[in-house]
Amino acid sequence: MAATIKVTNPATGELIQEVKADTEEEIHLALRRGHESFRKWSKTNAHERSRLLKLWSKKIQEHKDDLAKIMTMESGKPLHESLGEVDYATSYIDWYAEEAKRLYGRTIPANTESKRIIVSRQPVGLVAAITPWNFPAAMMTRKAAPALAAGCTFVVKPAEDTPLTTMKLIELAHEAGIPADVIQCVNGYGSEVGKIFTESKYVRKITFTGSTPVGKLLIRDSASTVKHVSMELGGHAPVIVAHDADIDLAVEQTIASKFRNAGQTCICANRVLVHESIVEEFAEKLTKEVKKLKVGNGLEKGTQIGPVINEKGFNKIVSQVNDAISKGAEVLCGNKYNANREKGYFFVYPTVLKNVNENMKIMQEETFGPILPITTFQELEEAVNIANSTPYGLAAYFFTNDYRTGIYLHEHLDFGIIGWNDGSPSAAHAPFGGMKESGIGREGGVEGIEPYLETKYLSIGGIYK
Ligand SMILES: NC(=O)C1=CN([C@@H]2O[C@H](COP(=O)(O)OP(=O)(O)OC[C@H]3O[C@@H](n4cnc5c(N)ncnc54)[C@H](OP(=O)(O)O)[C@@H]3O)[C@@H](O)[C@H]2O)C=CC1
Ligand SMILES: O=C(O)CCCC(=O)O
Numbered sequence: 001m002a003a004t005i006k007v008t009n010p011a012t013g014e015l016i017q018e019v020k021a022d023t024e025e026e027i028h029l030a031l032r033r034g035h036e037s038f039r040k041w042s043k044t045n046a047h048e049r050s051r052l053l054k055l056w057s058k059k060i061q062e063h064k065d066d067l068a069k070i071m072t073m074e075s076g077k078p079l080h081e082s083l084g085e086v087d088y089a090t091s092y093i094d095w096y097a098e099e100a101k102r103l104y105g106r107t108i109p110a111n112t113e114s115k116r117i118i119v120s121r122q123p124v125g126l127v128a129a130i131t132p133w134n135f136p137a138a139m140m141t142r143k144a145a146p147a148l149a150a151g152c153t154f155v156v157k158p159a160e161d162t163p164l165t166t167m168k169l170i171e172l173a174h175e176a177g178i179p180a181d182v183i184q185c186v187n188g189y190g191s192e193v194g195k196i197f198t199e200s201k202y203v204r205k206i207t208f209t210g211s212t213p214v215g216k217l218l219i220r221d222s223a224s225t226v227k228h229v230s231m232e233l234g235g236h237a238p239v240i241v242a243h244d245a246d247i248d249l250a251v252e253q254t255i256a257s258k259f260r261n262a263g264q265t266c267i268c269a270n271r272v273l274v275h276e277s278i279v280e281e282f283a284e285k286l287t288k289e290v291k292k293l294k295v296g297n298g299l300e301k302g303t304q305i306g307p308v309i310n311e312k313g314f315n316k317i318v319s320q321v322n323d324a325i326s327k328g329a330e331v332l333c334g335n336k337y338n339a340n341r342e343k344g345y346f347f348v349y350p351t352v353l354k355n356v357n358e359n360m361k362i363m364q365e366e367t368f369g370p371i372l373p374i375t376t377f378q379e380l381e382e383a384v385n386i387a388n389s390t391p392y393g394l395a396a397y398f399f400t401n402d403y404r405t406g407i408y409l410h411e412h413l414d415f416g417i418i419g420w421n422d423g424s425p426s427a428a429h430a431p432f433g434g435m436k437e438s439g440i441g442r443e444g445g446v447e448g449i450e451p452y453l454e455t456k457y458l459s460i461g462g463i464y465k
Pocket of ligand 2: 134135139209232264265266267426432
């Protein structure tokens with residue numbers, strides 16, 4: 001395992017900090033500590049766990065500006081988005097601080113007078129999390145908060161591109177009074193740490209946000225010890241704009257969905273299907289707005305689109321755009337880059353493509369970049385078939401003012417998260433997650449704590465009549 005991880009600023013390529021990578025022994029030790037502290041933490045009463053989570057949230061808010069700056073420097077996202085992410089991250093802690101107090105059990109009527117059946121919930125044990133670089137704060141807290149609320153202990157490995165935000169959050173958790181062994185961070189390379197996590201006898205649950213191929217590996221490797229798994233994987237979100245849609249709203253919300261974090265979110269609009277009767281108006285209005293988006297270093301005032309995370313991400317975006325153009329796509333704006341492979345920064349200007357078709361890679365694969373391909377449809381059924389024609393099933397969006405169309409689309413789209421006239425559906429109080437190869441389980445809402453709980457029932461006999 002490498003001794004250090006170099007964290008660089010994707011806007012400049014400059015080194016921000018070298019982070020010590022944990023050795024195999026140190027990671028095993030962290031897992032053992034997490035396991036050993038489980039008994040005490042799981043027996044700490046729910047109101048006390050809730051109190052400590054609230055203190056953690058407060059500490060994070062006190063350090064909001066520092067955290068946002070760190071996040072922008074290591075991930076590239078514009079500062080206003082990082083500030084928003086700090087709030088989003090704490091909203092999960094606040095929500096689960098309350099849910100900790102609501103882990104109710106139940107009784108079941110027995111089939112004889114001399115018995116009682118009681119069902120209770122208990123935490124699964126030590127949870128190991130692997131998180132991505134695109135939301136270095138929120139993806140961690142939306143796993144850690146329900147885990148700690150449920151009474152689990154928690155070890156996280158952040159993405160090597162963005163460990164600093166996570167390390168700061170863990171430090172603040174300890175300052176808030178959450179015991180050091182109850183929530184820990186280890187650093188290292190994904191494949192190496194992943195193997196240690198999945199093989200460990202101490203880890204009872206793996207929770208992951210990242211690409212579908214890595215998710216599949218983690219599911220496979222977790223089988224040998226039958227761990228619980230929660231997977232929040234890739235997406236390929238369709239946006240369907242029906243003939244009766246409010247076009248201005250559809251344009252505004254599609255931009256909000258597509259260009260957040262330079263298009264690097266798993267629920268970003270990835271392909272836009274517009275009814276053929278309105279495609280010209282939609283494309284013209286959209287392009288006019290997209291051209292106004294300001295590209296630059298996320299720390300500079302007014303920046304709306306930062307750099308993409310790294311060369312690998314950049315290459316994938318460029319190859320999808322080139323493939324689409326070579327197969328007949330028309331560029332309405334963008335297809336412009338400011339990249340320096342030696343220095344290590346990669347900016348992609350927001351790009352709108354028209355006349356795309358199903359044979360292009362961009363219509364089949366997750367893009368993770370600020371590229372918006374537009375295609376058309378005639379009948380709703382055709383739009384649904386195109387939308388559902390990928391292995392992904394995370395988020396989908398549609399725009400219509402006709403309730404019949406809305407209900408039809410809602411019922412026929414095979415996606416876990418649906419935005420109807422809404423390009424920003426995420427919320428701590430709602431269940432986020434995907435169908436098909438987009439994942440297993442839900443994060444957020446009352447559903448988001450379930451994966452951290454086991455159900456146990458007690459059957460008591462010999463009761464006096
Ligand atoms: N659902 C989502 O939100 C995300 C989707 N993606 C998709 O994946 C594409 C590639 O991005 P990339 O960053 O490479 O995504 P990865 O899935 O490779 O990375 C996400 C996390 O998984 C870790 N990881 C990588 N390989 C393994 C492994 N074999 N076992 C265990 N953990 C591992 C990474 O660690 P390390 O950093 O050390 O490699 C990181 O912490 C993106 O273009 C996008 O399409 C990416 C990130 C988030
Ligand atoms: O890209 C992701 O993995 C998370 C999307 C952020 C959100 O809206 O919760």
